[in-house]
Each structure stands twice: as C-alpha cells, then as structure tokens.
Amino acid sequence: MHDIRVIRDNPEEFDRLVALRDLAPQSVMILELDSENRALITRKEALLSARNNLSAKVAEVKRSGGDSAEIIAEVQQMKIEIAKLEAVQSAVAADLHDVLSGIPNLPDTSVPYGKDENDNRLIRDWGTLRTFSTLPKQHFELGEALGMMNFQWATQLAGARFNTLFGDLARLERAIGNFMVDLHIAKHGLTEVALPVLVNSTTMYNTGQLPKFSEDLYQVSDDYWLIPTAEVPLTNFGADRIFSSKELPIRLTAWTQCFRREAGAAGRDMRGMLRQHQFSKVEMVTIASPENSMDELERMTDCAENILKALEIPYRVMLLCSNDMGPGAVKTYDIEAWLPGQDTYREISSCSNCGAYQARRMAGRMKTDQGNVAIHTLNGSGMAVGRTLVAVMENHQQDDGSIAVPERLRPYMAGQECIG
RNA sequence: GGAUGGGUGGCUGAGUGGUUGAAAGCACCGGUCUUGAAAACCGGCAAGGGUGAAAGUUCUUCGUGGGUUCAAAUCCCACCCCAUCCGCCA
Known part of the structure; x- marks a missing residue:
C-alpha cells in the first residue's frame, strides 16, 4: 500500500522506481484519481456541514417552540444530493485504494535492477x-x-x-x-x-x-x-x-x-x-x-x-x-x-x-x-x-x-x- | 451448539434521540512548588481525512455492515467478537 502523499510530492521519482519493477508509469493516472477524489470529498463535506448546521437549527427552533417544518423539508432535499455524491466519491476512493495497494513496493537504492x-x-x-x-x-x-x-x-x-x-x-x-x-x-x-x-x-x-x-x-x-x-x-x-x-x-x-x-x-x-x-x-x-x-x-x-x-x-x-x-x-x-x-x-x-x-x-x-x-x-x-x-x-x-x-x-x- | 450479559478514547468507566468527540479517574506530556524527588496544584492530551502558507476550519469515526430520523454512542435488523453458565471435547 503506497502513500498517496509521497506520490503527490514526487511523481517522477515514483514512476522511476516503479519502472525498476518493470511497470509502466502510474503517477499520472493515480494523481488524476486522487484529485477527482479530493474534489468530490470537498463538495460532499460542504453539504454535510450545511446539513449539520440545519439540523442544529431544528433543535434550536424546537426548543424555543417554533415551527421547523420548512428546515426539515430543505434538509430532506439535501440528503438526496449527499447520497449521490457519497456513492460517486466512495467508488473513486475504492479505485484509488485498489491501485495503491496493487502496486508492489519500491526497491531501495542499493537494490540492483534485474529481470529474475x-x-x-x-x-x-x-x-x-x-x-x-x-x-x-x-x-x-x-x-x-x-x-x-x-x-x-x-x-x-x-x-x-x-x-x-x-x-x-x-x-x-x-x-x-x-x-x-x-x-x-x-x-x-x-x-x-x-x-x-x-x-x-x-x-x-x-x-x-x-x-x-x-x-x-x-x-x-x-x-x-x-x-x-x-x-x-x-x-x-x-x-x-x-x-x-x-x-x-x-x-x-x-x-x-x-x-x-x-x-x-x-x-x-x-x-x-x-x-x-x-x-x-x-x-x-x-x-x-x-x-x-x-x-x-x-x-x-x-x-x-x-x-x-x-x-x-x-x-x-x-x-x-x-x-x-x-x-x-x-x-x-x-x-x-x-x-x-x-x-x-x-x-x-x-x-x-x-x-x-x-x-x-x-x-x-x-x-x-x-x-x-x-x-x-x-x-x-x-x-x-x-x-x-x-x-x-x-x-x-x-x-x-x-x-x-x-x-x-x-x-x-x-x-x-x-x-x- | 443452547442461555444470559457485554463490546465507548492508551486503560478503567459514565452516557437511552439534539449544546456528547464523548463526564470522571488512571496513565502520559508541560508548568508551579522543592536542594532533588514525591505529593499537591495549574494546563495539555483520540485517530483518520478535506481545505489552508500557517493559525485555523470542516468531515468522519463509540465492535462491523445496513436501516429509521431533519438529527443516532443512544432506536431497528444482520453479522463478528468477548465474558459467564450448560452441553461437547484435545
């Protein structure tokens, strides 16, 4: 399992070492998945944060005896969107995880390149x-x-x-x-x-x-x-x-x-x-x-x-x-x-x-x-x-x-x- | 296999729908005090992720996976694990 941060920091080095294992360059594909994943996370979490705030407001309104029906309806709408984003994001994250855990470890500098x-x-x-x-x-x-x-x-x-x-x-x-x-x-x-x-x-x-x-x-x-x-x-x-x-x-x-x-x-x-x-x-x-x-x-x-x-x-x-x-x-x-x-x-x-x-x-x-x-x-x-x-x-x-x-x-x- | 009771932070352990990421204690770290240590007192202390130069901010996580709900450690379902008793057995 590779550390995505290491790949982000130095994708060229990662590809150079991966080549010692006779694998094609991976970093472009990985970094694409990674940025897609992070963009989805950011969008999803913005919605989650908004939902949490509204839910807290429901509690507040109810405590002061008000009517919270409108807020509740709004959050209900939001949940659909969150569920969609969640499905997409977790699929991308799973892909990324599979790629990162499927690539063999990278050789130390003291290890000679060789076929067999x-x-x-x-x-x-x-x-x-x-x-x-x-x-x-x-x-x-x-x-x-x-x-x-x-x-x-x-x-x-x-x-x-x-x-x-x-x-x-x-x-x-x-x-x-x-x-x-x-x-x-x-x-x-x-x-x-x-x-x-x-x-x-x-x-x-x-x-x-x-x-x-x-x-x-x-x-x-x-x-x-x-x-x-x-x-x-x-x-x-x-x-x-x-x-x-x-x-x-x-x-x-x-x-x-x-x-x-x-x-x-x-x-x-x-x-x-x-x-x-x-x-x-x-x-x-x-x-x-x-x-x-x-x-x-x-x-x-x-x-x-x-x-x-x-x-x-x-x-x-x-x-x-x-x-x-x-x-x-x-x-x-x-x-x-x-x-x-x-x-x-x-x-x-x-x-x-x-x-x-x-x-x-x-x-x-x-x-x-x-x-x-x-x-x-x-x-x-x-x-x-x-x-x-x-x-x-x-x-x-x-x-x-x-x-x-x-x-x-x-x-x-x-x-x-x-x-x- | 049957019955019952449980799984909450490094540990012990409160917590049955909304100011609880979670009381309290222990452990740990920093400080005050002390010749030094201990004690006492003060403060800090979960992990993983997003965002950000940073400060910060935000999301997720209370065995695991689903579900109900505007909102779940708390309610429902399934599974896993642990303890005790019974049965079986090296």
Whole structure:
C-alpha cells in the first residue's frame, strides 16, 4: 500500500522506481484519481456541514417552540444530493485504494535492477565445500536407505508434496527447530511467540497475501486461512496499533507449520522434501522505526547466517534484484545453503525489509514529534526447518550412508553423534 | 451448539434521540512548588481525512455492515467478537 502523499510530492521519482519493477508509469493516472477524489470529498463535506448546521437549527427552533417544518423539508432535499455524491466519491476512493495497494513496493537504492534470479548479486559466501570420495547422495536417497523417510506413505495419507519421517530423522528435525529457537532467544534477543496457524482474511490482507495471492493459500471453512508462513500472524502484532518510539524495535520469532498450495510450481522439485505443501519453519519478524529498518535487516540476516554457521553448512548470501523480490519488499537477502547431493545452492532463508508497505495496510504506526508515521516491518526465515534438515543430511553424510550429527545439535539428540 | 450479559478514547468507566468527540479517574506530556524527588496544584492530551502558507476550519469515526430520523454512542435488523453458565471435547 503506497502513500498517496509521497506520490503527490514526487511523481517522477515514483514512476522511476516503479519502472525498476518493470511497470509502466502510474503517477499520472493515480494523481488524476486522487484529485477527482479530493474534489468530490470537498463538495460532499460542504453539504454535510450545511446539513449539520440545519439540523442544529431544528433543535434550536424546537426548543424555543417554533415551527421547523420548512428546515426539515430543505434538509430532506439535501440528503438526496449527499447520497449521490457519497456513492460517486466512495467508488473513486475504492479505485484509488485498489491501485495503491496493487502496486508492489519500491526497491531501495542499493537494490540492483534485474529481470529474475539470474540478476541477483552475490554478497558473500561462507564455509568450504567438502570434497567427497564418492558421489554425494541426495537427502531422499539417504533418508529412504536409512528407512527413516517414507514419501510413499505420505502420498497415501495425503497426496503429493508431503513426507513422513521416522525415528532419528524425525527427532533430528525436532532438534533443529529447537536449536534454532533457542539460539534466537539466547544469542539474538528475540522473543518467542506461540501462534495460531489459522488466521482470518483481514490478517492475510494486512501482510499482502490477499487479495492477490489467494491461489497460493489453503482456505478452510468459516473464513479461516492456513498461514503460509508465521510472518503473517507475527507481523500483525503491529496491526491497528500506535507504538511509542521507546517500544521499538520489537523482535519476534516463532516455530510453526506452514502451508502452501505451490500452485505455480507444478512439476518442480517433486522428489524429496524441498518443496512441500506443509513444512515447519522458524520465522523472525521485526517491527522497527523507519530510520532503523535497514540496520535491522542486516541484523536479521546475521541471525539467520549464525544458524548455518553453527550447523557447519556452507552458504552464500544473495541480494535479490528488483524483479525477483516479493511484492512487499524494499530489499531482500536470500541465504542459499550448499546441497552437495544436488551439487547446487538452494534457498533456505529469505530476509526482507518491507518498509511501510505492510504497516500501511494494517495501520501500524509510531508516535513522533511530527505526528504518527507508519512503522516498518521485516521478516526472515531463521530458518526453514525441513530444508535445514536436508542441508544437514547432505553436508554431513558419510561414505556408509550414515549422517554425522553436528555438534551443536547433539544436546538435542541426547548426545547422539551419528544417525544410521 | 443452547442461555444470559457485554463490546465507548492508551486503560478503567459514565452516557437511552439534539449544546456528547464523548463526564470522571488512571496513565502520559508541560508548568508551579522543592536542594532533588514525591505529593499537591495549574494546563495539555483520540485517530483518520478535506481545505489552508500557517493559525485555523470542516468531515468522519463509540465492535462491523445496513436501516429509521431533519438529527443516532443512544432506536431497528444482520453479522463478528468477548465474558459467564450448560452441553461437547484435545
């Protein structure tokens, strides 16, 4: 949701930034709607004001025992006109709102222009890629050979894009999630939150999932939606609230199940557990004041990286180009873990500064000396638990098909050092 | 699911058709007093929008959406949510 005042103040700049998202200039059309809307508001309110005055006069006349029939007749006439104007004005306002909330967020100056993921920029990498004496296996090969990963049964239970884990692998996934949350609490100062995974339409709208991306979501009865990420409920902590600057930043984390229809991903990543309809993820959300949000993005990315460092998984950090970013983002870092079984890096975390985009949708504000301003919201995975399990398995696999448990996870596995 | 009672400003809470955008208290901010603090006293304090250089002025908002009326926090309808009891249940 864009701030119309920003567009009024500098329409050329708005069009220049919109172009980075490969959109045609919008400002002329928007400003036309805007001035039409304001003209209608002015006319409507003049009538409303006159009506209020006449109504007050009725009260006055009646108190002094006079006859108010004439005034009443006049106001009755007026009401017809007001209703007409109101209908026209609210339609124009709705159009304007739709346009402003439909345009994606504008990239930060540090974000490179680009068409797709091929234009993303490598920022840094970490860790050395292991050399294997034999060809490294993919996680599903390892898991199925261990008898601890059963996709066939998951298909029988639910369908494609689900999985089941058994024994030590099930426990390892749980260990990974617990480790992540504990690290965020103890070392990063985040506050853990337990959340609903079903939310209402307003909550989904606030973070930008609705109305445009409903095909990516599971909707259940009674107007509930399954969350595709804990970003949705966590970010809504700022909905309809006015924070004092002292309260910010607020840094939250939650480990939840996530549900995605993967509607546009037919045929992609069908083997294994990289892309599923249900997966668990530890999410980080920060509610920040505008002047701090870019620093908070660096901090959040660092929190995510610390997880992979602790688990001894090589990774690289990519700065997404303008058209690879999600619609809400001002700036996004993707963290990609090395998967030796696939011989490639795969996204395991995505940290975004959404600026005021979501905050304006949900009316999240902060008090300042110059009045209330929209807060900034940030979200990042810290990390996707299922994909981290995949990365642990592939990076710590041994020649015999067993998996070495990274040292930091052993306390969560009753000291166990090896699976299989 | 059934019954009852409720949803008013950051919070508590008055308010059943017209000087109520809303009493009072708390919180918060500024001031007086004080060596400093507290207390006391004085003053300020909702949000969003239109207009305006500004001061100001004006509109909207008392769970949400409709309706009645010249006029609605107040009356009517629907829905949502909360509390308590009953039923059911992890």
